[in-house]
Amino acid sequence: MICNNININNSGILEFAGQDTTCLAKKYGTPLYLLDENKIRDNCKTYVNAMAKAYGDNFAVLYASKANSFKKIYNIVNEENMCVDVVSVGEIYTALKAGYPLSKAYFHSNNKTDADVDFAIKNGVGYFVVDNAEELDVIDATAKKYGICQNILLRLTPGIDTHTYEAVNTGKVDSKFGTAIETGQAYKIVEKTLTFNNIKLCGFHCHIGSMVFDSDTFLRGADIMLDFIYKVKTELNLVTEQLDLGGGYGVRYTKNDPVIDIEKNILQVSDFIKNKCYKLNITVPKILLEPGRSIVADAGMTLYTVGTVKKITGYKNYVSVDGGMTDNPRYALYGSEYTLFLANKASQKSTLECDVVGRCCESGDIIQQNVLLPEAERGDILAVCTTGAYNYSMAMNYNRIARPPIVMLKDGSNYVAVKRETLDDLIANDL
Numbered sequence: 565m566i567c568n569n570i571n572i573n574n575s576g577i578l579e580f581a582g583q584d585t586t587c588l589a590k591k592y593g594t595p596l597y598l599l600d601e602n603k604i605r606d607n608c609k610t611y612v613n614a615m616a617k618a619y620g621d622n623f624a625v626l627y628a629s630k631a632n633s634f635k636k637i638y639n640i641v642n643e644e645n646m647c648v649d650v651v652s653v654g655e656i657y658t659a660l661k662a663g664y665p666l667s668k669a670y671f672h673s674n675n676k677t678d679a680d681v682d683f684a685i686k687n688g689v690g691y692f693v694v695d696n697a698e699e700l701d702v703i704d705a706t707a708k709k710y711g712i713c714q715n716i717l718l719r720l721t722p723g724i725d726t727h728t729y730e731a732v733n734t735g736k737v738d739s740k741f742g743t744a745i746e747t748g749q750a751y752k753i754v755e756k757t758l759t760f761n762n763i764k765l766c767g768f769h770c771h772i773g774s775m776v777f778d779s780d781t782f783l784r785g786a787d788i789m790l791d792f793i794y795k796v797k798t799e800l801n802l803v804t805e806q807l808d809l810g811g812g813y814g815v816r817y818t819k820n821d822p823v824i825d826i827e828k829n830i831l832q833v834s835d836f837i838k839n840k841c842y843k844l845n846i847t848v849p850k851i852l853l854e855p856g857r858s859i860v861a862d863a864g865m866t867l868y869t870v871g872t873v874k875k876i877t878g879y880k881n882y883v884s885v886d887g888g889m890t891d892n893p894r895y896a897l898y899g900s901e902y903t904l905f906l907a908n909k910a911s912q913k914s915t916l917e918c919d920v921v922g923r924c925c926e927s928g929d930i931i932q933q934n935v936l937l938p939e940a941e942r943g944d945i946l947a948v949c950t951t952g953a954y955n956y957s958m959a960m961n962y963n964r965i966a967r968p969p970i971v972m973l974k975d976g977s978n979y980v981a982v983k984r985e986t987l988d989d990l991i992a993n994d995l
């Protein structure tokens with residue numbers, strides 16, 4: 565199995581977090597997002613414990629909440645001693661309403677509007693991760709208006725090209741995110757930052773990419789960032805308190821994806837950082853990581869009911885489900901791979917080669933192509949694994965399709981964390 569919370573029981577039924585998925589589909593209806601709360605907590609602990617081993621108490625793990633944002637998740641990560649990274653007023657508001665202490669939130673975004681900046685400062689967001697020079701003027705003016713000094717990190721681009729998908733590749737110089745070190749603009753923005761009275765520069769941030777499977781990317785990122793930290797210390801007398809290395813450890817969507825040892829990776833990176841700081845004669849800054857996907861992805865599974873099964877003689881077979889790109893746009897966006905099961909026939913032989921498609925009026929509405937499944941029929945339950953990240957948070961209402969609920973699985977029981985959208989929810993804003 566791709567993850568240890570998935571198994572097939574003696575009756576040939578797919579279980580998730582030890583619970584019968586066909587019973588869950590019956591109880592809550594489909595499409596249905598399941599989230600294994602114990603797995604989320606285990607994933608948080610893996611990071612927090614490894615970082616403690618690596619850096620003592622001089623670290624923070626930020627949950628990148630764009631991976632999956634709803635009130636309950638902020639309570640869970642807070643209980644697991646994590647900070648959060650938020651990227652919009654909507655995420656800030658969700659965290660706020662969940663009772664999450666916003667002093668532990670880091671506000672990202674390459675384009676924060678004046679209203680966004682105002683909202684975040686008014687509500688006490690701990691840190692801004694500043695993307696560009698113009699943003700600084702707005703933050704300084706707004707912080708002045710509220711009579712505070714706003715803590716910030718500067719997002720820099722170290723100019724590293726990861727070998728992952730283009731769409732999730734963000735550390736290159738020509739990225740829309742951050743300010744480039746290579747062009748000299750990063751140094752200039754530091755100088756500019758130091759001229760503001762209502763801004764405190766606490767450190768630097770970089771995010772190199774997503775679906776990273778080894779520590780090499782983080783080592784190269786840290787190397788460039790520490791050289792920069794040394795330069796601003798010697799030339800501008802600036803002591804860097806925090807270094808945020810971003811997110812991006814990969815997860816297993818299919819058997820072909822490797823298993824990563826996150827603790828080992830974190831320790832390799834920390835050895836490198838400590839050594840390099842020693843050589844440069846600088847103190848090791850507080851190190852931050854921002855995992856999103858690797859906290860929630862393998863804690864998720866989506867259940868659908870099979871509808872039309874269309875066999876086009878001599879061509880292709882289509883298995884249609886009662887959801888699609890509206891609840892999981894990742895195949896449509898980047899051809900993402902997933903592992904699929906027929907939950908009620910999980911131990912039957914896979915003989916049907918098919919494309920699993922959604923119900924939208926859009927031929928790109930595909931969950932996965934060229935899948936091998938047992939003979940699928942109307943009424944079967946189809947499970948898509950590893951959907952805990954970038955599914956609910958990317959869901960939409962195209963074709964006026966209501967979004968599925970999120971049901972949490974915990975210690976053998978289950979509860980609703982996000983209700984199913986109703987038809988009335990769909991027209992709630994229509995006048």
Ligand SMILES: *Cc1c(COP(=O)(O)O)cnc(C)c1O
Binds near residue numbers: 672813
């Ligand atoms: C998306 C993102 C993350 C999280 O990436 P994952 O691949 O989900 O771990 C972290 N930091 C920043 C700045 C991001 O944009």
